[in-house]
Amino acid sequence: LIIDLKNELNEHHEMESVEALRVKYLGKQGLLTQMMPLIKTLPNEEKPSFGKWINDAKVALEGLISDSKNKIMLEVLNQKLSNESIDVTLPGLNLKKGSLHPLSLVVEDLEDYFIGLGYKVAEGPELEHDHYNFEMMNLAKGHPAREMHDSFYVTENTLLRTHTSPIQARYMEQAGGLPIAIIAPGKTYRRDPDDRTHSHQFMQCEGLVIDKNISFAQLKSTLLNLARHLFGEEREIRLRPSYFPFTEPSVEVDVSWTVTEGETKWIEVLGAGMVHPNVLKMGGYDPLVYQGFAFGIGIERIAILKYKIDDIRQFYTNDLRFLGQFKGER
Ligand code: FA5
Numbered sequence: 001l002i003i004d005l006k007n008e009l010n011e012h013h014e015m016e017s018v019e020a021l022r023v024k025y026l027g028k029q030g031l032l033t034q035m036m037p038l039i040k041t042l043p044n045e046e047k048p049s050f051g052k053w054i055n056d057a058k059v060a061l062e063g064l065i066s067d068s069k070n071k072i073m074l075e076v077l078n079q080k081l082s083n084e085s086i087d088v089t090l091p092g093l094n095l096k097k098g099s100l101h102p103l104s105l106v107v108e109d110l111e112d113y114f115i116g117l118g119y120k121v122a123e124g125p126e127l128e129h130d131h132y133n134f135e136m137m138n139l140a141k142g143h144p145a146r147e148m149h150d151s152f153y154v155t156e157n158t159l160l161r162t163h164t165s166p167i168q169a170r171y172m173e174q175a176g177g178l179p180i181a182i183i184a185p186g187k188t189y190r191r192d193p194d195d196r197t198h199s200h201q202f203m204q205c206e207g208l209v210i211d212k213n214i215s216f217a218q219l220k221s222t223l224l225n226l227a228r229h230l231f232g233e234e235r236e237i238r239l240r241p242s243y244f245p246f247t248e249p250s251v252e253v254d255v256s257w258t259v260t261e262g263e264t265k266w267i268e269v270l271g272a273g274m275v276h277p278n279v280l281k282m283g284g285y286d287p288l289v290y291q292g293f294a295f296g297i298g299i300e301r302i303a304i305l306k307y308k309i310d311d312i313r314q315f316y317t318n319d320l321r322f323l324g325q326f327k328g329e330r
Helices: 002-011 015-026 031-041 044-083 102-116 144-148 166-175 216-231 277-282 299-307 312-316 320-326
Strands: 127-129 158-160 180-189 201-211 237-244 247-260 263-275 291-298
Touching (some): 015 044, 031 044, 102 180, 102 201, 166 180, 166 277, 201 263, 216 299, 237 263, 247 291, 299 312
């Protein structure tokens, strides 16, 4: 029996057929099981040795079957391991990583800088009421300076904001306490023809400080420190008298730029001034008690200077070769 089973096991290498062999030899009707009743037919003196033989055979057959099953299990496992193994040395997928837009880089830098000085960041809607964009900024209907801002009107009284200054009026209205110290970055729109330095959509960052004893000297030092933060410690600023309806006095601010050794150029980057008494009054602050300064930075201007970009339209044409150059800037 043992030799028969050994031979049969050599021909079967699957779990099911080995199990069938177990049934064939050891099952209820199995070959070994069928021999057990023979014990009754033997003379008494042979019964013990026959019993022992049956038992030994059973143990041997069971051992062969389970060895064979174990061998098959191991083979299946090894097969699985080699089929499902992962080659960790293969190169990974090359997923392209994006980067922040240069204008976002400038805005985030301004936010970090001013938050560090105790300013808050404010926001306002891009679709704005004439009331906030112009009237609260001391530009009544028919004011000739409205023409400086060629506007996109949506209805008679709403327009795409031409500057971030309306956020000044909105903030004053709901501030509920002094001092006010905010910056407000955002998109702005004007019907300017697009060229290398102008776009019909661009970005500004407004700044507004209101309290008692606010002076022009504080505005000047704020702007000088800002210019040095943005462009380097050796920068100087130059203030030129200017006109804005919402500030008095008003200035335009140039930053020094070394073209070649010894030759310095001045480049205009923003408008600023002391908040006009009418703007303070309309915003709910007595101009005899409170003063303020405000500034409006052209974000593209800053980015153009900082990253040496030659055409403002590059910011809006979504050319990945251009945008990809700002990886790792932040
Ligand atoms: C203003 O818009 C004022 N609201 C700024 C201000 C705020 C003054 C607070 C005083 C107090 P201005 O029109 O000069 O000012 O615009 C400010 C900046 O926006 C400019 O210096 C320029 O950098 C940028 N700018 C204006 N028009 C365009 C345009 N079409 N394309 C790109 N940038 C522009």
